Amino acid sequence: MIEVKEVEEPRRIPIIGSIGGMYTVFKHLFKKPVTVQYPEEKENQGDRFRFRIYLSTDDCVGCTLCEQVCPNLTITMVSLDKENPRNKRKIYPAVNFGTCTVCRNCEEICPTDAIYLKDVFETSRTKNSFFYSPTELEKNEDEVRR
Amino acid sequence: MNLLTRIALILGFLGHYPAYILAYIIETLIVLIFAVVVVAGMVYFFRKYMARVQMRIGPNRVGKYGVLQVMADGLKLIQKESIMPQGRDDLPYKVAPLIIFIALIMGFVFIPYGPLAWLGTLTVTHSDVSLVIMFALIAIMPIGELLSGIVSNNKYAVLGSLRGVAKDISFEVPMMLSVLAIVMMASATKGISPLDLNGIVQAQNIPFAILEPLGFFVFLISMAARASYSPFDMGESDSELVTGNTTEYSGLRFGMFYLGLFGTIFLGSMILSTMYLGGYNGPFVDDLGFIWLLIKTMVIVVISLTIWLSMPRVRIDKFVTFGWKYLLPISFINLILTGFLVLGGIS
Numbered sequence: 001m002i003e004v005k006e007v008e009e010p011r012r013i014p015i016i017g018s019i020g021g022m023y024t025v026f027k028h029l030f031k032k033p034v035t036v037q038y039p040e041e042k043e044n045q046g047d048r049f050r051f052r053i054y055l056s057t058d059d060c061v062g063c064t065l066c067e068q069v070c071p072n073l074t075i076t077m078v079s080l081d082k083e084n085p086r087n088k089r090k091i092y093p094a095v096n097f098g099t100c101t102v103c104r105n106c107e108e109i110c111p112t113d114a115i116y117l118k119d120v121f122e123t124s125r126t127k128n129s130f131f132y133s134p135t136e137l138e139k140n141e142d143e144v145r146r
Numbered sequence: 147m148n149l150l151t152r153i154a155l156i157l158g159f160l161g162h163y164p165a166y167i168l169a170y171i172i173e174t175l176i177v178l179i180f181a182v183v184v185v186a187g188m189v190y191f192f193r194k195y196m197a198r199v200q201m202r203i204g205p206n207r208v209g210k211y212g213v214l215q216v217m218a219d220g221l222k223l224i225q226k227e228s229i230m231p232q233g234r235d236d237l238p239y240k241v242a243p244l245i246i247f248i249a250l251i252m253g254f255v256f257i258p259y260g261p262l263a264w265l266g267t268l269t270v271t272h273s274d275v276s277l278v279i280m281f282a283l284i285a286i287m288p289i290g291e292l293l294s295g296i297v298s299n300n301k302y303a304v305l306g307s308l309r310g311v312a313k314d315i316s317f318e319v320p321m322m323l324s325v326l327a328i329v330m331m332a333s334a335t336k337g338i339s340p341l342d343l344n345g346i347v348q349a350q351n352i353p354f355a356i357l358e359p360l361g362f363f364v365f366l367i368s369m370a371a372r373a374s375y376s377p378f379d380m381g382e383s384d385s386e387l388v389t390g391n392t393t394e395y396s397g398l399r400f401g402m403f404y405l406g407l408f409g410t411i412f413l414g415s416m417i418l419s420t421m422y423l424g425g426y427n428g429p430f431v432d433d434l435g436f437i438w439l440l441i442k443t444m445v446i447v448v449i450s451l452t453i454w455l456s457m458p459r460v461r462i463d464k465f466v467t468f469g470w471k472y473l474l475p476i477s478f479i480n481l482i483l484t485g486f487l488v489l490g491g492i493s
Contacts, residue, residue: 018457021457024456025455025456028200033197034201035203
């Protein structure tokens with residue numbers, strides 16, 4: 001048999017607990033707000049923060065490893081008419097940032113380091129047009145916007 | 147010298163009677179503007195205070211530090227279409243928000259504001275029974291709440307107003323008993339009309355909050371329940387009953403309920419500081435009386451808002467139990483203690 005001990009609850013005086021709660025709430029009045037006013041001020045990112053996928057089409061060999069390793073079909077291979085002796089099939093990855101989870105598998109698996117990620121997170125597009133073609137993946141955000 | 151005669155003196159070139167008639171109109175306008183500005187300021191203050199307590203920034207886009215946010219909200223509410231439910235009882239539906247708002251604005255007339263520097267005393271009316279009128283006006287407000295609930299043909303609204311009525315009857319008896327103790331205390335002082343709020347202020351050489359802390363406690367809780375904010379917002383209870391009695395209201399009519407809530411907090415704090423904290427009494431009364439009243443009111447407002455932001459909603463049956471089993475005996479004890487104090491001649 002397991003003995004069930006009845007634990008006596010400490011005697012609570014009414015109101016006192018409420019006043020304690022009120023004091024805790026009031027104390028926070030003098031703390032600094034944690035809100036970041038986004039467009040005007042930006043929060044410091046960590047050193048290893050990455051979001052935007054870049055591609056150098058000169059290095060890409062069209063091995064489709066990034067497409068195979070991508071967990072949610074974010075990367076699809078598209079054909080691009082560009083003279084590259086190492087890329088005979090002329091296929092390059094295109095990225096849909098709407099579904100990208102930034103798992104960085106593509107960066108890890110790429111044999112020639114053609115795909116790499118940078119800490120840019122303000123992508124230039126909105127509303128269902130997150131699809132970046134290989135030529136757009138090469139450029140910076142400012143150039144893509146133009 | 148009071149505000150009315152001061153304005154009449156300025157307008158003296160018009161002759162005696164026109165000057166006084168104009169002065170009456172201007173004074174009325176001043177009170178109306180004061181009430182509306184104070185209520186709007188109360189909304190801004192609440193939003194800013196709540197934000198800072200929750201470590202946010204609060205409204206800061208419209209105007210400097212977001213001061214004009216309330217005006218922007220008001221404009222939005224005015225522009226909005228007022229959608230009315232089918233099967234409503236039309237007249238009470240439209241009258242209900244007006245009852246609350248007008249009773250609130252009229253409440254501001256009877257507060258003794260005290261003197262302020264060159265202007266003289268700012269107190270608007272002199273009535274021998276201003277206390278009775280004030281609590282009559284406070285007692286009118288629940289009627290607006292009840293009407294808005296039962297008339298708008300919505301089950302949530304009916305439930306909300308029923309809860310509101312259950313809340314109102316359980317705190318109003320203790321509230322009036324604690325007011326009775328105040329009147330007893332004030333009547334012990336010679337040459338003062340004890341039913342006049344101004345007389346009650348003059349009777350407080352020692353603030354009544356020190357002499358009857360129990361009454362202060364009961365009255366603070368009653369005023370919180372009257373304004374029906376968070377621990378006692380079972381009439382509104384937005385997580386259970388949508389928004390209770392105001393569910394079917396939109397546009398400016400909803401705005402009136404909203405302003406009524408915040409105005410009641412400020413008015414309640416003003417009554418509390420008038421009756422228990424000595425009103426406009428303080429050092430340099432003749433110059434700074436109004437400022438003292440405002441400071442005391444703001445302290446009570448901050449306490450009220452802290453109560454609002456720190457406590458969860460009380461269940462309706464628990465509040466009714468609290469009202470009848472605790473507040474009522476406490477206010478009776480307070481009454482008896484006050485009787486002893488008055489007999490002993492301490493006040």
